[in-house]
Amino acid sequence: MAASAPIIVTEPDPARSAGARDAVHRHRRSARAGGPGWAVLRYVYSAAIFLAALFPLAWMAISGFKARNEVVSSPFQFFPDVWQPQNYVDIASDPQFLRAVGVSFGGALLFAALSLAVNSMAAYAFARLEFAFKRTIWVVVLMTMFIPGMAILLTSYIVVTRMGLLNTLAVLVVPGAAAAVHIFFIRQFYLGIPTSIEEAALIDGADRWRIFTAIFLPMSKPVFVVVGITSFLAFWNAYVWPIMTITEPDSALTQIQQYLATFRSERRIEYGLLLAGSTLAATPVIVLFLIFQRYIISGIRISGIK
Amino acid sequence: MRSTRRLTGGLGVVAATALVLAACSGTPDGGPEGSASGEEVPEGVTEVTFWQQSFTDEENEWYESVVDSYNESQDEVHVTLTAVPGDAWEQRMTAAQAAGNAPDIRTMNYGGVRNAALTSQITPLSDLISAEAWDDLQENVRGSVTVDGEEYAYPMLVEPSAILWYRTDLFEAAGIDGPPTTWDELVADAELLTNDEVFGMRLAQNAPDMSWSTWGYQWNVAGHLPISDDWSEGMATEDYAPLLQAFQDLFASGALPPADGVGYPDASTFGDGQYAMMANGSWAASQLLSDYPDLVPNVAVAPMPSFDGQSGQTTATLGGWTWAVDGNTEVAEEAATFIEWALGGDTENVVPFFEATQFSKVSPRVSVAEAISALPDVDTVNPWNAVIQEEIVPFAQPEPGYPWNVSLAMGEAIEAAMQGTPVSEALAAANDKINTEIANSQLAGTGS
């Protein structure tokens, strides 16, 4: 794909320098954002975030141990009367659950990768290249961001049906891959990268594709992590579109949200199973985030110039 | 630098793979007509697709078993069943209709039959299902699937939408003799029963639920529905005032809760002991029996009260499900044959459904009802069955067939009155909305 000639860019390896840099910053920051008032505020805000995030998570995980009626029973009760692992056992031992998690997880990774590839290229073109009808195309792309899903729900379904995509992996992964919202986001980042960075490479005769792959992509890690996570979650949480397009009963493409939906019906919600299933399903996504989150702190480091 | 190249190359491969997948993985028969199926349908066998709204596990299991037995019973037709979650049903069904790949058979509410028939969405079944099966149906239920003299769907079950469920222990403690027989009594009893832990009454909490669960009360208080018979003008008149007033009074007195986290058809908060009385459908029986067995001995049922205190009146409608055949299907005959086999033929096929749901639903077929009543343990399984069958079902009306927006206008009026809007103002607003709907949907003259 990318022809590789050496392009010299002063880009320190973020992984290696992150620790050192952080130590320096920490030292300096503690000196400057000082004052006991700040410290108190900081802790109050942090505590609020922990609480707001952990309370529902803990409630969800703990309620998974409750009997069916106990979850919404009144008075409100955080812990179950009797801890029953049955819900978790039932779900974890259900091969359909494991398959659904696998499909959602794999599909979401594929979707995120495809979304990054397609949208970053377009974002680069809009941020750096001069081409015919650029403004018009940009406005049209941007406009697609504002289309309410209900406006094109039926017609896009007709399109994928005519293309013969129903009940394929492609119908889940491809139609949403190009997204104006991601092109917009990556472009905003690329606009902030100083042009001086590329100048040396352009003088050396590197072409635009090389500059994209060798200069922009390496600097895109934090952006890509954010876009990747957003895309991953969009796929993970998708519900209506998969139900519309995966029409085979017991399809191998059944996703986790469809699986969890079987615990809700209009007249009764199987709270224990729903919450246990949601907890188990959330685990791999949180772990994945734990692995990737460090790239968000690494930032884009560009030898001083901006 | 090395990591960069790997990243780019990797993305490229993934992108290419996905695009190839998009291009190649379409099933060959995935066109508009090709409703692909998960199971292998053998060569030469006609496939009939069937979508059901996903209900409780017990109900879904019956659907699966009846389809399996049919597929095993013969080798010319294969029925492929899909359970679609209720909250995505409308999107999936409408999209499939728009794209021309709707299922051959679908579950449908009684209330939807008339409109679907008039717009050719479903196929008339009169000639495709035997006279014997039609004649076995109770008259009023047969009427609700009949449009202009043709039957368009085969009824599966009926459920009275509003029954008064009450706690005998709390009534006793409060010194109340029996269930209220008028709405005035209901309001008074509910106030008496309300305390710090228990609300006196549970009714529908929001406009959408009020829209359908109050049909029976609307009949009862006004003697008509809020639209003229030929659907040409709104009739949300002052006749309805006592109903709206009752909601307003109940709410103002604190006997109705300001909000309840679950919808009208879900009986869990009553089961949890938060109410002394509850209006709910017959289906609540199975939820109470399976989830709250300790409460069951203290729960009794009665018809919802009437406004004039006379018994034997309509205070509920008969909701429920029918099976209909798509208007564009190419296998109407095969589909109808299956429906007759599953619902209209041997009672052995349907009785298990009513058993599985603890007799909380009622069969519209005379012979099935007889077969069920011949079972030794119906009344021990469902202690409320006799009252429901004898005092409520015979007086219930079929669901109205007019568009939902008409019902919603009434639901919104009741909600507004409950929240404090003057009753006559709420009714006037409802009447305006109904007249707007008549104009917008060009209803005049299309009524039954």
Added chain:
Amino acid sequence: MTTIQAQAPPAKGRARRRPKPAHRDNRIAFLMLAPALVLLGIFVLWPLVYAWYVSFFNWSFYTESVFVGLRNFRLVLADPVFWASIGRGLRFSVIVVPAILILAFVFANLVKAMGQRMGTLLKVSIYIPTVISGVIASIVFVLIYEYRQGLLNWLIGLVGFENQPWLGSASTALLALTAPAIWLGLGLASLIMLAGLLDIPESYYESAELDGANWWQRTVFITVPLMRNIGLYLLVTCFVATIQQYELPLIMTSGGPVQSTLLPNLHIFLRFTNDDTVGYSIAAALLLFVVLGGLSAVIFRVINSEKAVDA
């Protein structure tokens, strides 16, 4: 490939050279744009054109569709419920969007100031709500708002207030929905804000510090202006997502009481579900699209006309 000087200074210089920009990158630009444009074209733009087309018909799936001109649009435009829902969506957004932006900005500064371990903990915490689906979030918040045994009424009871029907009263229900909306939206906004904040070279702060600028001055004169690109992005996307929120009111209140939480998309969704024809809901969705596009265009103009629209 030699006209490098055109690259600097960036956006402004280029914008002024219109209307005749050099189209020197045509080939590579269209190659790089092709995947995105093809996908958007097939799965978004064509369905959109198709939707506009069918909106002029009484679209029937079983009989011949009848051309009705602008009738569907007229029905929507004459419907006070539609306009009320748009106004409600705006009121909802006016609370939710600034709250998300401000909280996310504070969060990003906090994480930057924290040590790595604390920072990681904070990042993971803020991310968790986005993993928990809207359905679960709705259930949790319904329990929090519950009238008699809810957490919130218990808390305000401690300081002597009466129980409040948070979701049961038309005056508080919409406000009550803002909390879960902020809670769900904060995670991604914070991570984006953080990525943008860390993008600002540390050297800027260092020289400002040497000049004696305090934290507040550094924030106002360095951080905020340099995060304009990200801020604009967040403002527009948060607004679009918030005004289109429908899952929370659908599950928590069904749009009530007395339509006080009937947000525009929920109104369209309910009409889609309840109507016998799809004409009204498609026309309403298309009109919402026009409204959203128009409002966003205003945001672009007001905040950052050159960078956002001129590429």
